[in-house]
Amino acid sequence: MALSGRTVERLSVYRRLLVMQGQSGEESVYSHQLAEMVSGTAAQVRRDLMEVGVTGHSKRGYRVANLIEGISKVLDDPAGTRIVLVGAGDLGRAALGFIKGRNAALRIVGAFDNDPSKIGRVIHGYRCASIDELERVIAAEQVEVAIITTPAGVAQPVCDRLVAAGVRGIVNFAPTPLQVPEGVWVERVDIATALEKVTCLTRSV
Amino acid sequence: MALSGRTVERLSVYRRLLVMQGQSGEESVYSHQLAEMVSGTAAQVRRDLMEVGVTGHSKRGYRVANLIEGISKVLDDPAGTRIVLVGAGDLGRAALGFIKGRNAALRIVGAFDNDPSKIGRVIHGYRCASIDELERVIAAEQVEVAIITTPAGVAQPVCDRLVAAGVRGIVNFAPTPLQVPEGVWVERVDIATALEKVTCLTRSV
DNA sequence: TAGATTGTTAATCGATTAACAATC
DNA sequence: TAGATTGTTAATCGATTAACAATC
Structure with a gap:
């Protein structure tokens, strides 16, 4: 299927909006309505939805329940994804609060600090455990994804341990690029860069 | 000059790495060294640096001090950027800790909560003030950039107040897309999407 | 000099948008 | 039917990479 990263990001946002919308009682949406919500184009929404294989109705648009189901089939692992978080500082706490109860397919199985x-x-x-327990928990729970919310200085060594223990996907909040071997996916969430980007681009808009 | 968003992001990362490197004593770097650090290509590094106007030496590479100065000239507002943060929960606290002392050109002039x-x-x-003070502080300090770390439900009304008060750039940590008028730049930092993206793409790598 | 690197243009690649037949 | 919307292909756009002359 080979969905692009950009498409996956948009699908995640569509689903979140649709889940909210579902609660408001609307049963269907048009591509141009979804587009408006994300400040995108209707053509792109239809293209994205085509890629996940959900289909609409030429007069009534897309059924919200259908969309949520179809997108979830693509985004979520049916077996659930087990996740560990390393670094229980402000950022770690914020990340845990953010994930908690948001997506049933994502399950935090450990939070670690030194x-x-x-x-x-x-x-x-979530009970914070010693970093010494890291490898044991990853193996025992077959953890595939990790969140790094440590200070910059230890992010790389923590990453190395995670990869060695079998983690295949990492969300990196530390302000350092990580070096990983082929086959490991790193998604950077770079707060410092986001701020600098806004201050820079705001002046040229 | 019209730097693309992607280019600005990379420049921000280069600078951060170079500042660290500068402390380690190295005086110059080759494009391929910088490329390796960010897992990019040397051609792209040279292209990015060309756009900011810094110039290297065909045998010795680029001087670190030159690069930092050149990139800063492009990224930073010489007058400094005044920033407010709205939402003093876990995420707001993490963002404040993250920014603190990191870039002298970025100055937090207020943190607000209701x-x-x-x-x-x-x-x-930073002392947390009442949200009632928001417009007064934005006007008094000529704030141009804001960080939204509120719950999803109030992000849009907070955004509307910020824009009405004169803010032109927003970093949005709330898991909702924001609607803004022409001329306002929004940078989304979407933790939930980052996680879902990693879990999805990890399975297809 | 020979070899490595820069600066920059041209070629490639991928993602977005436009267009439109098919559908209801 | 007339009008609006979907599904999908072709055209456009922008960003990345390759290539290479110039430089030291």
């Missing part, structure tokens, strides 16, 4: 004062604490319902 | 229990608290050295 700070003894954090180990044992419960954050958003 | 929760009385948060107002007056000091977070990473």
